[in-house]
Amino acid sequence: MSTATLNSPKQKMTGAELKLAVLASIVYFVNYLARYDFSASLAESSLFFGKEIIGLSLTVNAITYGAGQIITGILGDKIPPKYAVTAGLLGTGLCNLMIGLIKTPALLVGIWGLNGLMQAMIWPSLVRQLAHDLSSEAYNKTIVATSVASSASSVLIYLAIVPAAITISSWRLAFYFATATAVATAVWWFFSVKSIKAEKTDFSKIDLTDGEEPAGKETEGKKPVFSLIVLSGIPVIYIMIACHGLLRESIGDWMPVLMAETFNLSNVSAIMSGAIVPLFGVISVFVASKIYDIVKKEMLACLILWGSTIAFAAVLYFFIGYSPVLVVILMGLLATCIHGINHIVTTRMQTHFKDAGLVSTVTGLLNSATYAGAAISGYGIAVFSDKYGWKNTVLLWAGVVALGILFTLIVYRRWTKFAAEHN
Numbered sequence: 001m002s003t004a005t006l007n008s009p010k011q012k013m014t015g016a017e018l019k020l021a022v023l024a025s026i027v028y029f030v031n032y033l034a035r036y037d038f039s040a041s042l043a044e045s046s047l048f049f050g051k052e053i054i055g056l057s058l059t060v061n062a063i064t065y066g067a068g069q070i071i072t073g074i075l076g077d078k079i080p081p082k083y084a085v086t087a088g089l090l091g092t093g094l095c096n097l098m099i100g101l102i103k104t105p106a107l108l109v110g111i112w113g114l115n116g117l118m119q120a121m122i123w124p125s126l127v128r129q130l131a132h133d134l135s136s137e138a139y140n141k142t143i144v145a146t147s148v149a150s151s152a153s154s155v156l157i158y159l160a161i162v163p164a165a166i167t168i169s170s171w172r173l174a175f176y177f178a179t180a181t182a183v184a185t186a187v188w189w190f191f192s193v194k195s196i197k198a199e200k201t202d203f204s205k206i207d208l209t210d211g212e213e214p215a216g217k218e219t220e221g222k223k224p225v226f227s228l229i230v231l232s233g234i235p236v237i238y239i240m241i242a243c244h245g246l247l248r249e250s251i252g253d254w255m256p257v258l259m260a261e262t263f264n265l266s267n268v269s270a271i272m273s274g275a276i277v278p279l280f281g282v283i284s285v286f287v288a289s290k291i292y293d294i295v296k297k298e299m300l301a302c303l304i305l306w307g308s309t310i311a312f313a314a315v316l317y318f319f320i321g322y323s324p325v326l327v328v329i330l331m332g333l334l335a336t337c338i339h340g341i342n343h344i345v346t347t348r349m350q351t352h353f354k355d356a357g358l359v360s361t362v363t364g365l366l367n368s369a370t371y372a373g374a375a376i377s378g379y380g381i382a383v384f385s386d387k388y389g390w391k392n393t394v395l396l397w398a399g400v401v402a403l404g405i406l407f408t409l410i411v412y413r414r415w416t417k418f419a420a421e422h423n
Contacts, residue, residue, distance in 0.1 A: 002113035013138045020133060021142040023192060025127055025149040027085060030185040031122050032153035033161070034092040034178040036252070038099070038112060040154075040162040040274060043256040043267045051257075052104045053383050058253060058378030060113035062245075064077030066371030068120025073364015076124040077357060084125035086190045090116030093182030100175035116371075123346075123367060128360040129193070131351065143347040151339070154252075154278030163268050228356055229365075232422075233414035236407055238369040240302075240344050243404035246310070247397055248338045250381045252277045255331055258390050263324045273328055280332035281339040288340035298349055298419060299412045302341050306405045309337040313398040320391050334397075341404075342370065347409040352422040 006206070012023065038045075038057070046054045076084055095115035102108060130142055157174070165173035255277055260270035280369040292301045316330040385393045 003156030007277060013135075013141065017134050017138040017142075020130070020193075021138065021145055023189065023323055024130060024142055025145045026128060027089070027122065027185055027189055028146040029089055029149040029153040030178075030181045031092070031119065031155060032150045034089075034096050034182045035115070035119055036157050036278075037096065037153050037162065037174045037178050039253040040157045040256070040271055041165075041174055043260055044162075044166055044171040044254065046257070048103075049105050049108055049195065052379070052388070053108065055379040055382030057109045057112040058249075059375050059380070060109050060378075062249065062371040062374035064113045064116030064380055066116075066368040066375060067118050068117040069124065069364040069368035069371065070275040072121045073124040073361045073367070076121075076128050076360035076364065079125070081125035081129040082193050084121050085129075085193075086186050088118050088125075089182045089186035089189065091115075093119070093179045093186065094118075096175040096182065097365065099178040100172040100179070106387055120364070120367075124360040124364040126346075127350065127363045131354060131359045133276075138157070139351075144285055144289060147347065148282050149277045151285070153283035155275050156210055158256075158275035158278065159272055162271055166268055166271075211329060222398070225356070225358060228353065228358070229362075231414075232352070232418040233411040234362070234365065236411040237345070237349075237415060238365070240404055240407035240411065241366060241369035242373035243400050243407065244341045244345070245370035246339060246377045246400055247334075247373070247404075248370065249374035250341055250377035250393075250397070251331060251338065252380050253377065254385065258331075258385075258393075259324060259327070261385075262327070262390055265324070272323065273324070276328050276332040277335040281337045284336040284339035285343050287336060288343040291340070292344060292348065297416055298344050299408055299415050301344050302408050302410070305337045305344075306339045306401060306408060309341075310401040310405070312337065313394060313401055317391065317394045317398065320394055326386050346370070349419075352419050355422065 027171060033254060038061075042054045042058075049057075072084065072088075092115055095111055095118055099108065099115075102111065121136045126146075130139055134142060161177060162171060162174045164178070165171055235406065252274075256267075256270040256274040258267050259273045260267060288301065288305065291304055292298070295304070297302050305395055312330055312333045316327065319326055319330070320344065321327075346363070346366055349378070350359050353362045
C-alpha cells in the first residue's frame, strides 16, 4: 500500500471508510465501558474491598496494560487486527464478568490486572487498521470520532450506567453490562471488518515498507528500529507522557472520591460528578485538534496545554474545599488540558513512523508510557491522599505538570526535526 495514504489531499470519506470509522468508534466506545466501569464504581466498591485494595488493583491494571501495550504493539504489526481486536474484546468481557462475581481481594487485583492485558490488544491494532486503510483526511476524522466515542462512553458510565446499577442492584451490575456489550461487539467486529475494508488491505500480505522489503526487515537507506526511536526522542517523550498519564488517570479515577471526602457527598452524587472529566474530555479533542491545526507542531501544542494545566492546578489548590461546583469546573478544565495532550501523543505522533512500518509498535510504546504514570497514580494517590489530604494531592499534581513541561522542552527540538523529516 502506498505511503502517500496518510498524506493525500482532503477528500470526502468513501462509504467503506465511513463504515470502518463507525465500527472503530463503537469498538473504542465499548473498550472504555469495560475499562472505566471499575474507576466509576470505586467510590462504592472501595466500601467492600477497601480503598488500598482498589488502588492496588488500579496500579496492577496500569502496569499490565502499559507493559501489554509494548508487547501487543509489536505483535500488532504482525497479527491481523481482525483477530487481535476480537481477542481483546472477548478477554475484557470475560474479566468484567469475573469482577462482577468475585468477593476475594486477591482475585480482584489479579483479574483486573489480567483485564489490562486484554485491553492492551485493542488500540494498537485498531490504529494500524485505520492508518493503513484510510486516507489522511479519513484517518484524522476517525481518530477524532474514536476519541469522542471513548469520552462519551465514560460520561455514560458515570452519569447513567454505574448510578443505575447501584440503584437497581449493586455496582457489580455495571460489569455484567460491560461483559454483554464487549462480547457482542467482538462478534460484530470479527464478521464485519473484512467487508468494511473493501479489499483495501490484506494484512496477511501487507508490505509496510511500501514494496521495498517485507515488513520487519531493514531496507537499504532506512535506519534500524532502535535508531529511529532514539533519533525521534521517544525515550524522553516516554517520560513526558508518563507524567501526563499519572495526571490523567488520577484525576479520572479519584475525582468521585475527592468529591465524596471533601464535600461529604453521597456515593451516587460523587460518581455522577465524575462525569465532568470525560465530558470535558470530549471538548479536549476539539481544543487539542484546533491548537495543533494552528501551530502544526506536536510538542508546541503540548507545551500550550501543559501551561494551561499548571495554571488551573494553581487555582484549584487555593480554592479546593470552598465550593463543589467550582471544584468540578476546575477539575473539568484540568481534564480538558490533560486529555488534549493525550489526544496529540497517542493519535498523531505515531503517523510519523508509517514509512518504517511501526505504527502499531510506536502506538503501543506511547500508550505504555501513559500507563507507566497511571501505575503510580492508582495505589500512590490512594495512600498519598489518605496521609496528606486532597489539597496537598493537588500540589503534587502541579509538581508533576512542572516535570511534564521540563521534559517537553528537553525533547522539543529533536522531535520537531524528526517529525518534519518523516511527515
